[in-house]
Amino acid sequence: MKKENVPQDMSSLGKITKEVQYATDGSGKYVKELSSGWNVKINALDVAWKDIEARVAGARQQVLAGAASPLLFFMEYRLMDIGILADYTGFWKWQIKRHLKPEIFNKLSENKLKKYADTFNVSVEDLKTMTIHED
Amino acid sequence: MKIDFQHLQSAHCESGVTSSLLRQSSFSKITEPLAFGIGAGLFFAYVPLIKINNGPAITFRTFPGLIFKRTCDALGIPVVRKKFSSTEQAEVFLLKCLEEGTPVGCQVGVYYLSYFPKEYRFHFNAHNLIVYGKEDDNYLISDPVMENATKLTSYELQRVRFAKGALAPKGQIYYPKNQGEITGEQIKKAIVKGIKRNVSTMLHTPGWFAGVKGIKHTGLKIKKWRDKLGLEKAGLYLAQLVRMQEEIGTGGGGFRYIYAAFLQEAYAYIKRDELIEISTIFTQAGDLWRTSAVQAAGIYKGRLGSQDDFNIMGDYLMEIAELEKAAFKALSKVKWHQ
Numbered sequence: 001m002k003k004e005n006v007p008q009d010m011s012s013l014g015k016i017t018k019e020v021q022y023a024t025d026g027s028g029k030y031v032k033e034l035s036s037g038w039n040v041k042i043n044a045l046d047v048a049w050k051d052i053e054a055r056v057a058g059a060r061q062q063v064l065a066g067a068a069s070p071l072l073f074f075m076e077y078r079l080m081d082i083g084i085l086a087d088y089t090g091f092w093k094w095q096i097k098r099h100l101k102p103e104i105f106n107k108l109s110e111n112k113l114k115k116y117a118d119t120f121n122v123s124v125e126d127l128k129t130m131t132i133h134e135d
Numbered sequence: 136m137k138i139d140f141q142h143l144q145s146a147h148c149e150s151g152v153t154s155s156l157l158r159q160s161s162f163s164k165i166t167e168p169l170a171f172g173i174g175a176g177l178f179f180a181y182v183p184l185i186k187i188n189n190g191p192a193i194t195f196r197t198f199p200g201l202i203f204k205r206t207c208d209a210l211g212i213p214v215v216r217k218k219f220s221s222t223e224q225a226e227v228f229l230l231k232c233l234e235e236g237t238p239v240g241c242q243v244g245v246y247y248l249s250y251f252p253k254e255y256r257f258h259f260n261a262h263n264l265i266v267y268g269k270e271d272d273n274y275l276i277s278d279p280v281m282e283n284a285t286k287l288t289s290y291e292l293q294r295v296r297f298a299k300g301a302l303a304p305k306g307q308i309y310y311p312k313n314q315g316e317i318t319g320e321q322i323k324k325a326i327v328k329g330i331k332r333n334v335s336t337m338l339h340t341p342g343w344f345a346g347v348k349g350i351k352h353t354g355l356k357i358k359k360w361r362d363k364l365g366l367e368k369a370g371l372y373l374a375q376l377v378r379m380q381e382e383i384g385t386g387g388g389g390f391r392y393i394y395a396a397f398l399q400e401a402y403a404y405i406k407r408d409e410l411i412e413i414s415t416i417f418t419q420a421g422d423l424w425r426t427s428a429v430q431a432a433g434i435y436k437g438r439l440g441s442q443d444d445f446n447i448m449g450d451y452l453m454e455i456a457e458l459e460k461a462a463f464k465a466l467s468k469v470k471w472h473q
Binding site: 001006012013015016017018019020021022023024028029030032034035038039040041043044045047048049051052055079080083084087088 | 144145146168188189190246250251252253254255257258280281282283299300301303370371373374375377378381382383384386387388392393395396399400415418421422425428429431432435436
């Protein structure tokens with residue numbers, strides 16, 4: 001890629017920092033050139049986030065329909081799978097799978113709920129009601 | 136407490152950290168492309184069984200941690216690397232290094248990395264940064280992908296050093312041990328070693344999923360994605376491919392441009408004309424990766440979507456596989472001792 005062809009489309013990252021790209025100058029020598037973003041990858045990131053938003057919305061519906069506990073909603077919201085959640089909370093994966101059932105979640109001790117709430121960075125009350133505060 | 140340390144922006148975090156940590160003893164001779172090439176950083180792997188953010192695991196670089204390890208190893212520099220089970224011990228050790236005047240590399244997760252924009256914060260645990268001081272409660276951070284040096288509170292740093300999930304950093308700290316000046320002869324040997332190693336990983340890694348074979352097979356798979364996954368999921372997978380290839384940290388073209396730059400810099404140490412010629416093949420490969428990204432974007436934006444469009448996409452990867460195979464074969468034939 002030639003230096004003058006390094007794209008300068010504005011990305012969410014570009015507002016905070018430009019990134020280094022390697023490109024060739026007039027003599028064919030590689031130099032570092034700063035880029036503020038490229039539409040092709042801005043769109044790729046958008047696709048990823050649209051998918052996440054759809055998952056979060058889908059999880060909320062499942063919880064409201066009584067098919068899953070609020071854990072599912074917060075897992076999607078925090079981009080976690082059961083493995084990551086297990087690592088952060090110290091629960092076993094099989095325990096989390098049980099806690100994803102509403103009837104079992106509803107009987108969890110305050111202590112266990114607190115572990116989940118801390119991991120998701122919300123209060124226990126917010127955890128139960130799927131309330132999020134932008135952070 | 137602040138170590139005399141100059142922040143230098145790089146394309147890729149680990150090769151940037153490696154280059155920066157070796158700057159003093161190498162008198163800035165170990166640039167980012169040299170660190171990347173000596174560390175045999177170029178790679179490709181597609182592992183459909185492992186899912187990352189609900190998409191397939193795709194990588195264009197070697198396994199995290201290897202670039203620093205291999206670069207120091209090839210230069211004959213001993214490395215200190217430590218992991219911790221307790222956050223307190225991890226901080227005590229970090230402070231001890233800083234008090235001794237040693238800037239250190241840290242492996243961190245990006246999900247809680249406060250200075251990254253939210254859109255970039257996934258549970259990715261193989262990011263690297265340098266800590267070079269502490270003022271009040273703030274650690275002074277040189278994150279190679281950022282334009283400027285930055286800061287993290289002790290709590291924020293602890294949180295990213297102890298991020299959880301795949302490749303959990305466990306507080307990992309690393310730095311090259313103090314040694315004398317790195318000589319041109321050392322660098323020369325290390326370059327040859329790095330190239331041989333990269334020839335081997337790209338041409339001879341067993342299995343269909345890695346190296347140039349991996350690129351070819353991914354091309355074949357992509358042609359089937361439309362029928363197998365449906366348009367929406369196929370678009371999601373292609374978007375994942377493009378992000379791994381082009382996002383911050385790659386230098387563009389799936390690290391192929393950094394590698395092309397490495398071969399140019401290698402020529403300054405080893406005067407083999409082939410290095411310059413082969414460098415241009417990697418430039419072509421990088422350009423073709425970017426052309427394929429434009430095609431992929433057409434699909435995930437919904438502008439393209441026919442089977443023909445997927446065939447074109449797959450064919451780009453097949454063509455790239457041939458290019459890179461030819462480039463590494465040519466590298467394997469360079470006569471280093473004449």
